[in-house]
Amino acid sequence: TCWCTWEHGSVERPGFEQGLLALASLAQQMASYSNSDSDFIDRLAAKQSSPVHQVYVLEVCLDGVRGPKLGPPKSRGPRSDQPCLQRERRTFGKMVSLKYPSLVPVSCAEALLGFIFVAAALLVFLLVRQLVKQRRPPGFPPGPSPIPIIGNIFSLATEPHVFLKKQSEVHGQIFSLDLGGIMTVVLNGYDCVKECLYHQSEVFADRPSLPLFKKMTKMGGLLNCKYGKGWLEHRKLACNSFRYFGRGQRQFERKILEECMFFVDAIDEHKGKPFNPKHLVTNAVSNITNLIIFGQRFTYDDRNFQHMIEIFSENVELAVSGWALLYNAFPWIEYLPLGKHQKLFRNAAEVYDFLSEVIKGFSKGRVPHVPQRVHREIDSVLVNGRQATLEDKHKMPYVEAVLHEVLRFCNIVPLGIFRATSQDAKVNGYTIPKGTMVITNIYSVHFDEKYWNDPGVFEPQRFLDSSGNFVRREAFLPFSLGRRHCLGEQLARMEMFLFFTTLLQRFHLQFPPGAVPTVAPKLGMTLQPKPYCICAVRRQQKLSCSGDTP
CATH class of the missing domain: 1.10.630.10 (Cytochrome P450)
Incomplete structure (x- = not known):
């Protein structure tokens, strides 16, 4: 019954998720077989099944797993056929790794490399996104050159009002700053400020969502x-x-x-x-x-x-x-x-x-x-x-x-x-x-x-x-x-x-x-x-x- 259930399951069909569901279903049925006679029967049945099924049966035989409804596994001494079981598990394990590479356990080194790769890809994405945000739109006022990523933030660290007035002498009464990707317009001089805050008061009456x-x-x-x-x-x-x-x-x-x-x-x-x-x-x-x-x-x-x-x-x-x-x-x-x-x-x-x-x-x-x-x-x-x-x-x-x-x-x-x-x-x-x-x-x-x-x-x-x-x-x-x-x-x-x-x-x-x-x-x-x-x-x-x- 066990191997038939597995054979007619979904692992042989395309799709990793379907295979895992079938494997979980089989595990519930196989868990009750833990004595030597059952091990022998299951191993014979597994040879007619898929490699994944055979590896799973070998694991059950080695570990003596029982289902939760049947209680803990019975006490038993060392098995005389344990070396044979281990050899069979290694053999079928190689077959599984070739046919179902997604089911093979990943080492710590491989997991670390994968994490580093994902983190690096995310960092590159964020950097590119930040650099795109720092581009001035067409027709936007010019301004001092920004430092990549942080922009002109550090230029405002000391006496920002004096720095901005000096920049107006270079770029004109209206210029722009990049505050870490937040494009900002600076108004200098009475004429420019009056034009924006008085003649276009409604347009310039909002607050930034900082x-x-x-x-x-x-x-x-x-x-x-x-x-x-x-x-x-x-x-x-x-x-x-x-x-x-x-x-x-x-x-x-x-x-x-x-x-x-x-x-x-x-x-x-x-x-x-x-x-x-x-x-x-x-x-x-x-x-x-x-x-x-x-x-x-x-x-x-x-x-x-x-x-x-x-x-x-x-x-x-x-x-x-x-x-x-x-x-x-x-x-x-x-x-x-x-x-x-x-x-x-x-x-x-x-x-x-x-x-x-x-x-x-x-x-x-x-x-x-x-x-x-x-x-x-x-x-x-x-x-x-x-x-x-x-x-x-x-x-x-x-x-x-x-x-x-x-x-x-x-x-x-x-x-x-x-x-x-x-x-x-x-x-x-x-x-x-x-x-x-x-x-x-x-x-x-x-x-x-x-x-x-x-x-x-x-x-x-x-x-x-x-x-x-x-x-x-x-x-x-x-x-x-x-x-x-x-x-x-x-x-x-x-x-x-x-x-x-x-x-x-x-x-x-x-x-x-x-x-x-x-x-x-x-x-x-x-x-x-x-x-x-x-x-x-x-x-x-x-x-x-x-x-x-x-």
């Missing part, structure tokens, strides 16, 4: 979500909420002035000694947002809140680091245990956890004439030491000019937030396909010599006319332009004016002797000053700043 954005924000939120109906409704809701909950500017103004008093009191505690103001400034500005959204503020010695500020600042720095750009190009590095991208993810998780708990709980020292003139203007308007209000803004044109020059000169967000084209676009004769990532180099706008004389010099006078009145300048885009311009621009301007006037009304700010800091910024998504100390001396005091930098 792996980093997806990982950290799920492409949600007003800042990072894709342009479309959902974003339009979200922004409209946010604007209405600002107007409703803030009751216009008055409510915002009251909250800002309240925080200003906490801020200057905290500075006053240093009694004119050197200190690093970053902690206080960041805490104060963050509290404005907290007051508006959550209705509460955090004290300047709240350790949990200070930790959140520190890691959030660190993430702002890491978000445009080389590791972040590499992650966007090669998302699989997420599974590597090392790298700054892992710190970025851990920091983001901590911030989200902290915010969840909150919701649940419901450098002027180098230009001395500038602060002197600011003091005079503040004193002339804020008589008898009264606190500034937004109504005083138009009475202080020089203060406004200083604040605007700070925004221009310092370039807080030099490359803006990356954008993407929502449809095919034509710019300066170049074709930009839909979905292309776009970088707007705001630094090149604020240092565009076509619109600014001596842009590398800090000069508030450029925002004043001959009569000393404040004038707005065209090539001034600290809050970007078009449909994706900063939603919080109005709030930020209010905070800057009220904090600045309150601070300068009470204090003389100067650097410790011999400790003038560098103006070179700390690079990141935003440009931040490197650690430094200042002395805040009450203007009524006649003390000189003294002390060493910590």
Whole structure:
């Protein structure tokens, strides 16, 4: 019965899978034959069957296999015919290897060679695919030559805004970069940026679907979500909420002035000694947002809140680091245990956890004439030491000019937030396909010599006319332009004016002797000053700043 079942099975027919199924069926029937008599009968029957069947019967005879229903094989001593069985197995094994090579066991060396071959083929495929992605489409803007595979990523490692401006002098105001296979268009100069963000605002209003954005924000939120109906409704809701909950500017103004008093009191505690103001400034500005959204503020010695500020600042720095750009190009590095991208993810998780708990709980020292003139203007308007209000803004044109020059000169967000084209676009004769990532180099706008004389010099006078009145300048885009311009621009301007006037009304700010800091910024998504100390001396005091930098 056994050999007939095998003979009429499917191994003799074409197809390896059918053969394996027949072999499995035969195994269930053969497993019950384990004694010597059955072995002898089966061996005789196998000689009239296929080589595969004969080898299988020999294996059964040697191993004494029994089926699961019949229990384990019976105990038996060494077989006298075992050498004969082994010779027969070797003979029929050779026949099987010739007729059915797919059934022959593979050695470890052969398996390793096969694995290496498959891995090499996969690597070649990925390399070719990456090189194809790095080819610029027809009509695409030119750009610097990329390094194979990684492209121009490492060129953005240090001072990317400066590198991009220098490249614009070689390739023109619009050029392209290869960020590891992500073809990116860079816009430089006010004319080019205005053409794209203002005249074609809807086309350039999208966000790129970068792996980093997806990982950290799920492409949600007003800042990072894709342009479309959902974003339009979200922004409209946010604007209405600002107007409703803030009751216009008055409510915002009251909250800002309240925080200003906490801020200057905290500075006053240093009694004119050197200190690093970053902690206080960041805490104060963050509290404005907290007051508006959550209705509460955090004290300047709240350790949990200070930790959140520190890691959030660190993430702002890491978000445009080389590791972040590499992650966007090669998302699989997420599974590597090392790298700054892992710190970025851990920091983001901590911030989200902290915010969840909150919701649940419901450098002027180098230009001395500038602060002197600011003091005079503040004193002339804020008589008898009264606190500034937004109504005083138009009475202080020089203060406004200083604040605007700070925004221009310092370039807080030099490359803006990356954008993407929502449809095919034509710019300066170049074709930009839909979905292309776009970088707007705001630094090149604020240092565009076509619109600014001596842009590398800090000069508030450029925002004043001959009569000393404040004038707005065209090539001034600290809050970007078009449909994706900063939603919080109005709030930020209010905070800057009220904090600045309150601070300068009470204090003389100067650097410790011999400790003038560098103006070179700390690079990141935003440009931040490197650690430094200042002395805040009450203007009524006649003390000189003294002390060493910590």
